[in-house]
Amino acid sequence: MPPRKIIIDTDPGQDDAVAILLALASPEDMDVLGITAVAGNVRLELTQKNARIVCELAGKTDVPVFAGCDRPMGRQLVTAEHVHGKTGLDGPSLPDPTMRLQDQHAVDFIIETLRREDAGTVTLCVLGPLTNIATAFEKAPDVIERVQQIVLMGGAYFEVGNITPTAEFNVYVDPEAAEITFKSGVDIVVMPLDVTHKALVTRPRNDAFRDLGTPSGIAVAQMTDFFERFDKEKYGSSGAPLHDPCVTAYLIAPELFSGRHINVEIETQSDLTRGMTVADWWGVTDRPANATFIGDLDADGFFALLVERIGRL
Ligand code: RIB
Numbered sequence: 001m002p003p004r005k006i007i008i009d010t011d012p013g014q015d016d017a018v019a020i021l022l023a024l025a026s027p028e029d030m031d032v033l034g035i036t037a038v039a040g041n042v043r044l045e046l047t048q049k050n051a052r053i054v055c056e057l058a059g060k061t062d063v064p065v066f067a068g069c070d071r072p073m074g075r076q077l078v079t080a081e082h083v084h085g086k087t088g089l090d091g092p093s094l095p096d097p098t099m100r101l102q103d104q105h106a107v108d109f110i111i112e113t114l115r116r117e118d119a120g121t122v123t124l125c126v127l128g129p130l131t132n133i134a135t136a137f138e139k140a141p142d143v144i145e146r147v148q149q150i151v152l153m154g155g156a157y158f159e160v161g162n163i164t165p166t167a168e169f170n171v172y173v174d175p176e177a178a179e180i181t182f183k184s185g186v187d188i189v190v191m192p193l194d195v196t197h198k199a200l201v202t203r204p205r206n207d208a209f210r211d212l213g214t215p216s217g218i219a220v221a222q223m224t225d226f227f228e229r230f231d232k233e234k235y236g237s238s239g240a241p242l243h244d245p246c247v248t249a250y251l252i253a254p255e256l257f258s259g260r261h262i263n264v265e266i267e268t269q270s271d272l273t274r275g276m277t278v279a280d281w282w283g284v285t286d287r288p289a290n291a292t293f294i295g296d297l298d299a300d301g302f303f304a305l306l307v308e309r310i311g312r313l
């Protein structure tokens with residue numbers, strides 16, 4: 001089986017960084033055509049810088065990095081420095097990147113790549129707000145049917161919300177972009193908080209990253225040491241939830257995950273429940289299924305994969 005061609009759309013973010021490292025460490029599974037940065041956890045000038053920092057940490061400076069949208073489609077940007085720190089990658093002390101940022105806008109790269117590659121052969125791995133993806137779909141509707149699959153981290157049902165009582169951050173930041181994406185007809189796999197809150201970096205798991213003794217392994221441990229504060233204080237959880245690595249791990253080992261093909265709609269009208277993913281998990285409506293909504297994972301298998309692969313870098 002040849003490696004899947006993917007574009008990683010991201011707002012690094014410590015968990016984004018781990019997802020990117022996993023992808024870059026897995027060339028037999030993924031051919032990373034490019035990394036497109038979007039505003040989310042922190043401002044775009046930081047997310048595009050952080051994406052390049054992670055590529056250099058992995059020693060993969062040949063992967064092109066593009067800057068995309070610096071704000072949601074129709075709303076003010078909301079960021080999450082309270083979770084990720086002012087740089088977005090607080091924890092390790094990593095050098096500023098020397099690899100250059102591509103001149104082309106990320107949205108145009110996504111469109112151009114989908115038009116160039118054979119239809120149905122490019123997967124979009126989305127780790128942040130869906131602004132770049134939805135903007136590409138609006139600008140060039142012809143590319144929608146050319147997408148092989150979208151695997152995204154976002155939303156919640158049983159876990160409800162992490163930035164508001166009813167919304168997960170990525171969908172909350174740009175609910176209109178999420179609505180466009182979920183109504184696009186593309187084959188979508190969703191990694192909601194329901195599963196990512198079961199992917200907790202407990203102390204022994206984080207020690208396994210640190211014990212790799214490699215720059216990437218140590219950096220992941222230091223990122224997690226920082227990133228876990230928010231969830232430990234808020235939820236009393238036993239470690240940081242590795243949200244975004246669920247996306248790239250799914251492309252390597254889908255058997256680690258389980259879920260249901262259901263209808264998911266996005267709340268865009270209400271201020272109270274903006275960005276809520278209304279997931280028909282129990283099939284109580286006749287709304288057509290439009291997404292595979294993941295609810296569970298083999299956490300030990302997930303972390304074993306992460307440590308093995310990141311240990312390669
Ligand atoms: O709600 C978690 C998501 O929001 C993750 O992708 C995290 O990186 C932030 O973007």
Ligand code: CA
Nearest residue numbers: 013016127128
């Ligand atoms: Ca993210």
